Amino acid sequence: MYSELYGFIAQNRELFRFFYSVVIALICFIIVLKTDRLFRLSSHQGIRYFRNAFFFYGVAFILRYFLAKPPYFLLMRIAFEFFMVMGGFFLFYSLLWKRFEIRGAESSLFNLRIFIFYVLAIIIALLDYLWLWYNFMFFSQIILFGFASVISYRNYKKGGKEHKFLKLYFVVMVLNFIAWALNFIFADFFGWRLRWFANVYALNVIVFLIFLYGVIKVTRKAK
């Protein structure tokens, strides 16, 4: 049954690539809209960084499909990696910003701390471009989501009884960590075979769907 499924996916590879990118970009777009409304009302810096993360992820997935074609492939590859890595940095920093900012910076896109992330993301994208692989992005995200898993586990232990989504948030961070680790393993040891990568794509869709579920559930007004 599985080989039939993979066969079907392989035959309709382009269609699946299209839906994969569109579905995740759409999820990101909804999350950005919902969190932007909360941010505009509260000016809460954590919500702002969380919103930025999904904005960058959304752009990354649009670039991934619509622009990752010749003759712009190499340039778009750098842009895709940059937005993808920045999405991870913003998500990670949304958990940590309170330790570094007292009242929140004026701009969430142009401040010194975020500038460091921009530089790191550009370096990662350029190094991968020069080496013609994706390992620098894989390693950076594996490390990032490893730490994010630890932080979200601590948050869950501290307030999980009262705030139910903290548990799912920890799970989703671990899933993210696993997804990036599988990306690295399948790319480096299994030669990018669709049969393996279809599982990573499915895992990625689940991760983004959990985020969407959390955002919708938590922002729903109590009746």
Place this chain on the structure above:
Amino acid sequence: MTKKRERLEVIKDILEVIREKREVKPTRLLYASNLSPQMFKDYINELIEKGFIRLDIDEKDKKSFSLTEKGNDFLEEYRVIENFVENFGL
């Protein structure tokens, strides 16, 4: 020892006092907010800047604060915002 109030909670407390009284004099609001005068000034300036409250001055030059529609919207959504911040560990 009492827990330090989060920024959002302080804003909610200030806005609730104004909503309850409809119009509040600055000294009374300072007293009700339980903040230092400097902190109070910073919060009030921020709230006016964001359009959550309005400073009204009458013909006798007496000042009072009142809630705007945006401030009222914030109070209505406060639980949602608080819930979001705590559930996502932000």
